[in-house]
Amino acid sequence: MISLGIEGTAWNLSVGVVTEKEILLIESDPYIPEKGGIHPREAAQHHSDRIGPLIKRVFLKLREKNLYPSDVDVISFSQGPGMGPCLRVVATAARVLALKLKKPLVGVNHCLAHVEVGRWVCKVKNPVTLYVSGGNSQIIARRGNYRVFGETLDIGIGNAIDKLARYMGLKHPGGPKIEELAKSGSKYYELPYVVKGMDFSFSGLVTAAKRLYDSGIRINDVAFSFQETAFAMLTEVTERALAYLDLNDVLIAGGVGANSRLREMLSIMCEDRGAKFYSPPKELLGDNGAMIAYTGLLMYKHGYETKIEDSAVKPDFRIEEVEVNWD
Ligand code: AMP
Numbered sequence: 001m002i003s004l005g006i007e008g009t010a011w012n013l014s015v016g017v018v019t020e021k022e023i024l025l026i027e028s029d030p031y032i033p034e035k036g037g038i039h040p041r042e043a044a045q046h047h048s049d050r051i052g053p054l055i056k057r058v059f060l061k062l063r064e065k066n067l068y069p070s071d072v073d074v075i076s077f078s079q080g081p082g083m084g085p086c087l088r089v090v091a092t093a094a095r096v097l098a099l100k101l102k103k104p105l106v107g108v109n110h111c112l113a114h115v116e117v118g119r120w121v122c123k124v125k126n127p128v129t130l131y132v133s134g135g136n137s138q139i140i141a142r143r144g145n146y147r148v149f150g151e152t153l154d155i156g157i158g159n160a161i162d163k164l165a166r167y168m169g170l171k172h173p174g175g176p177k178i179e180e181l182a183k184s185g186s187k188y189y190e191l192p193y194v195v196k197g198m199d200f201s202f203s204g205l206v207t208a209a210k211r212l213y214d215s216g217i218r219i220n221d222v223a224f225s226f227q228e229t230a231f232a233m234l235t236e237v238t239e240r241a242l243a244y245l246d247l248n249d250v251l252i253a254g255g256v257g258a259n260s261r262l263r264e265m266l267s268i269m270c271e272d273r274g275a276k277f278y279s280p281p282k283e284l285l286g287d288n289g290a291m292i293a294y295t296g297l298l299m300y301k302h303g304y305e306t307k308i309e310d311s312a313v314k315p316d317f318r319i320e321e322v323e324v325n326w327d
């Protein structure tokens with residue numbers, strides 16, 4: 001079976017095509033803000049300008065593989081969570097494709113897709129997933145359905161990094177730039193380490209790091225201190241989830257998962273406990289169409305289909321709301 005999936009909850013407009021066995025292609029057309037952060041309406045305008053050409057490109061590439069639009073069995077789309085205006089563009093495109101090609105439609109939870117694509121490509125059955133992206137930071141594991149065992153109380157870690165980066169004059173997205181700067185940081189300045197139970201928060205940390213920067217501390221040391229603090233918080237809670245749930249595998253998901261220092265901290269923690277650390281390849285860590293296509297296919301094969309009248313977007317869609325009937 002072949003599933004075509006459309007992702008576009010925030011910055012990355014991306015279409016993926018997968019079978020049960022492999023990813024056939026991922027084609028993306030990301031929105032990169034001129035200045036400042038992601039503006040929902042600007043991002044949605046970008047998505048709506050580009051979605052038509054992007055889908056055309058996907059079908060051209062499929063033709064090179066001797067596959068045609070009618071060979072697609074399922075149309076999947078990211079139904080939420082995400083920015084409302086962006087989600088609506090994606091849902092509209094998915095509905096049009098499903099109606100035009102007379103194929104079933106499957107609305108996919110974006111967070112679920114990050115977890116499922118990671119489980120698939122890493123061949124890991126029951127991990128604790130640390131999902132760290134722009135808008136989200138959650139620790140997720142299966143207990144029947146998926147449950148969130150810890151999460152940010154305010155902003156996502158990616159958003160926190162991007163805010164600090166912007167303040168220090170770096171262009172969006174700030175993650176890779178902060179990572180580079182932190183590599184030449186050497187002095188640690190104490191910053192607020194905020195873990196409350198299994199939850200954590202980042203906005204106080206961002207404010208304090210901005211103050212450090214204002215006080216004339218070297219930008220490399222600000223980046224370094226910020227990363228050390230934020231990533232230690234995430235690693236601590238991930239470890240507690242492993243212990244509490246008695247699990248032995250950690251899966252990383254989300255764009256911030258590309259960060260080598262975060263990966264190092266998680267790997268060390270896992271090694272200390274005799275647990276294993278898994279990561280999908282970089283192109284599947286951040287938002288991408290293949291994760292939506294794969295999860296849509298998985299759901300379709302387990303009896304899920306989204307009727308057009310039920311395909312309204314869900315900007316606050318939680319992973320716990322998805323009834324999971326697969327292994
Ligand atoms: P996502 O929303 O999952 O696509 O992830 C996007 C977020 O990942 C943005 O906030 C980026 O700044 C962040 N990001 C990307 N690469 C890195 C990196 N190497 N280190 C830290 N954050 C990163």
Ligand code: MG
Binds near residue numbers: 114254286287
């Ligand atoms: Mg994401």
